[in-house]
Amino acid sequence: MIGLDVVNVAERLYAAADTVTAIPQLAAEVGLDVPTAYQVQAALVQRRLDSGERLVGLKMGLTSRAKMAQVGVDEVIWGRLTDAMRVPDGGLVDPSAYIHPRVEPEVAFLLDRLPEPGEPVGDFAGAVRAVAPAIELIDSRYADFRFSLPDVIADNTSAAAFVVGPWSPVPAGLGNLGVLLEVDGRVVQVGSTAAILGDPRRALDEGIRLAGRHGVRLQSGWVFLAGAATAAVPLRPGAHVRAVVEKLGTASLRARS
Numbered sequence: 662m663i664g665l666d667v668v669n670v671a672e673r674l675y676a677a678a679d680t681v682t683a684i685p686q687l688a689a690e691v692g693l694d695v696p697t698a699y700q701v702q703a704a705l706v707q708r709r710l711d712s713g714e715r716l717v718g719l720k721m722g723l724t725s726r727a728k729m730a731q732v733g734v735d736e737v738i739w740g741r742l743t744d745a746m747r748v749p750d751g752g753l754v755d756p757s758a759y760i761h762p763r764v765e766p767e768v769a770f771l772l773d774r775l776p777e778p779g780e781p782v783g784d785f786a787g788a789v790r791a792v793a794p795a796i797e798l799i800d801s802r803y804a805d806f807r808f809s810l811p812d813v814i815a816d817n818t819s820a821a822a823f824v825v826g827p828w829s830p831v832p833a834g835l836g837n838l839g840v841l842l843e844v845d846g847r848v849v850q851v852g853s854t855a856a857i858l859g860d861p862r863r864a865l866d867e868g869i870r871l872a873g874r875h876g877v878r879l880q881s882g883w884v885f886l887a888g889a890a891t892a893a894v895p896l897r898p899g900a901h902v903r904a905v906v907e908k909l910g911t912a913s914l915r916a917r918s
């Protein structure tokens with residue numbers, strides 16, 4: 662894409678998050694295609710790394726129908742996670758630090774030995790050290806949480822914060838575990854890990870493949886979020902949020918009042 666200033670577009674997204682101010686969608690305005698949107702994402706995350714953050718993992722987005730339908734984009738996407746996004750399990754988040762935060766229940770993997778990009782994960786037990794229930798807090802930097810495919814990719818797939826529950830060894834079946842999202846003790850979303858590309862293990866294959874296309878290699882010790890099993894719900898001040906995944910347990914966070 663000739664003439665597009667990737668760093669300048671990334672700076673607009675960085676400033677939107679930094680000042681907690683939504684911006685209009687920009688893909689149509691600046692003529693952003695998918696490969697260029699990933700370049701913007703890389704520049705946006707680099708801006709965070711330049712200010713001292715560390716890359717700690719990768720996240721998948723729109724790996725379930727429920728999520729695709731909610732945002733009207735039907736392609737699997739991926740984004741980057743930094744240490745500053747991590748909230749301890751049971752920790753407090755400040756909703757006023759985000760534009761329009763939403764929470765969604767996820768499954769997290771702790772990566773171990775990864776195959777080369779392009780190779781499928783033949784030996785899942787060797788590639789993944791542990792698995793955990795997780796909550797992702799997403800916060801689109803675009804007005805009204807509305808975006809096109811290149812918009813959301815450029816915006817680091819709405820990544821804002823995440824909580825990982827207790828790690829456990831990978832259980833025998835991961836492909837159809839019940840998933841609940843609770844707010845203040847009330848179940849607000851119900852799903853299954855089967856909603857995540859049929860089996861969340863497939864999300865790892867996709868992550869390796871898609872990130873590999875952009876020269877990003879997953880690393881041992883990284884956290885990998887496989888994508889939400891249900892639609893996301895708005896995070897209200899004072900809310901207590903729990904994601905419960907059958908066999909894996911619970912991850913939780915509280916929103917400051």
Ligand code: OOG
Binds near residue numbers: 723732799819
């Ligand atoms: C895009 C990010 C999607 C997921 O788990 O599907 C995502 C969005 O919904 O804003 O993180």
Ligand code: MG
Binds near residue numbers: 767799888
């Ligand atoms: Mg997510």
